Amino acid sequence: MKDDPALQALWLPLDSGRIALPAHASGVFLNARAPVSPRWRSLGCIQPFRPDFDALARMGINAGPDDDGIAVGSQSLVLVLAPRARAWCRALLARAAQLCAADGQVVACATNDEGAKSLEADFMRLFGSGAVLSKHKCRVVWASPQAVDYALMEEWLHAAEPRQRGDGVWTQAGVFSADSVDPASALLMMHLPAGLSGNVADFGAGTGVLSRHVVRHCPQVRQIDLYEADHRALQLARRNLDGATADARFHWHDIATGVQERFDAVVMNPPFHLAGKRGIPELGQRFIDVAADALQSRGQLWMVANAHLPYEEVLARRFARVDAVAKHAGFKVLHAAEPRR
Numbered sequence: 001m002k003d004d005p006a007l008q009a010l011w012l013p014l015d016s017g018r019i020a021l022p023a024h025a026s027g028v029f030l031n032a033r034a035p036v037s038p039r040w041r042s043l044g045c046i047q048p049f050r051p052d053f054d055a056l057a058r059m060g061i062n063a064g065p066d067d068d069g070i071a072v073g074s075q076s077l078v079l080v081l082a083p084r085a086r087a088w089c090r091a092l093l094a095r096a097a098q099l100c101a102a103d104g105q106v107v108a109c110a111t112n113d114e115g116a117k118s119l120e121a122d123f124m125r126l127f128g129s130g131a132v133l134s135k136h137k138c139r140v141v142w143a144s145p146q147a148v149d150y151a152l153m154e155e156w157l158h159a160a161e162p163r164q165r166g167d168g169v170w171t172q173a174g175v176f177s178a179d180s181v182d183p184a185s186a187l188l189m190m191h192l193p194a195g196l197s198g199n200v201a202d203f204g205a206g207t208g209v210l211s212r213h214v215v216r217h218c219p220q221v222r223q224i225d226l227y228e229a230d231h232r233a234l235q236l237a238r239r240n241l242d243g244a245t246a247d248a249r250f251h252w253h254d255i256a257t258g259v260q261e262r263f264d265a266v267v268m269n270p271p272f273h274l275a276g277k278r279g280i281p282e283l284g285q286r287f288i289d290v291a292a293d294a295l296q297s298r299g300q301l302w303m304v305a306n307a308h309l310p311y312e313e314v315l316a317r318r319f320a321r322v323d324a325v326a327k328h329a330g331f332k333v334l335h336a337a338e339p340r341r
Contacts, residue, residue, distance in 0.1 A: 045064070095157065169181070188302065199263050200264065211240075
């Protein structure tokens with residue numbers, strides 16, 4: 001918890017007794033992360049991001065990827081760790097207001113550099129008023145939902161519902177590249193060969209944009225497996241691959257843990273950030289290692305990345321052939337074949 005200041009701050013008003021709750025309070029934690037304060041281990045935790053979900057499960061915490069089945073107005077306590085995407089954060093606040101009992105409490109927290117000021121402003125708009133605590137370079141806000149602006153609540157919930165863009169792709173607030181195809185994926189799709197065949201995997205598939213392109217432009221692909229850590233994005237990918245000519249399979253999975261299947265080709269636009277603003281190039285390097293392990297002996301990897309990322313060394317170590325296919329607008333397309341075990 002020392003490395004997670006938002007969690008440290010979130011528990012302060014609860015563990016210090018500043019928030020009064022019934023003796024046997026029921027509660028739910030939206031966008032939850034481990035570790036959970038020992039006093040609150042009975043909370044139901046909602047976390048759509050697989051690595052964080054797995055960390056909760058390892059602690060024996062009752063966790064799920066969504067809040068389906070939780071009755072409106074049934075919770076004495078609703079906690080929210082605010083995500084960076086403001087529309088999704090607003091939707092979580094609105095959902096918290098829905099789930100919380102009239103005499104309960106909603107508590108939300110964000111770090112100062114991840115939108116704490118916006119969180120406080122939005123919280124006060126929705127709940128009418130609230131208490132504020134600043135600690136660990138974070139801001140915690142809480143209130144009872146007795147003066148909720150219900151029109152605003154419905155507006156924010158509606159704004160974060162799945163929607164179909166003009167290009168036909170299903171999207172949602174808070175998923176990667178929600179408003180349009182990201183330029184890196186667009187560059188990769190320009191250079192993917194139509195001759196891809198057999199069983200193909202899409203690592204870090206997001207909403208399925210790359211997979212959708214593959215099944216539409218590579219007629220010899222029999223099966224495509226989409227691996228994605230964001231449960232929300234994966235549900236959108238199911239919509240975006242609806243009616244695909246190839247057999248599409250969907251895996252809510254953390255690629256960093258490896259995969260068991262074997263493929264003729266892997267396509268990917270590996271993530272560069274997990275949370276916050278700090279880049280994590282080693283995550284993309286791990287994607288390359290997993291791809292090399294998952295490919296057949298004559299398999300091939302097609303990937304795109306920010307031009308400055310240090311991927312060529314691990315590619316040269318793990319593949320017999322590596323080619324720089326294209327470089328444009330700060331991105332590079334790389335092709336590797338014949339993985340080394």
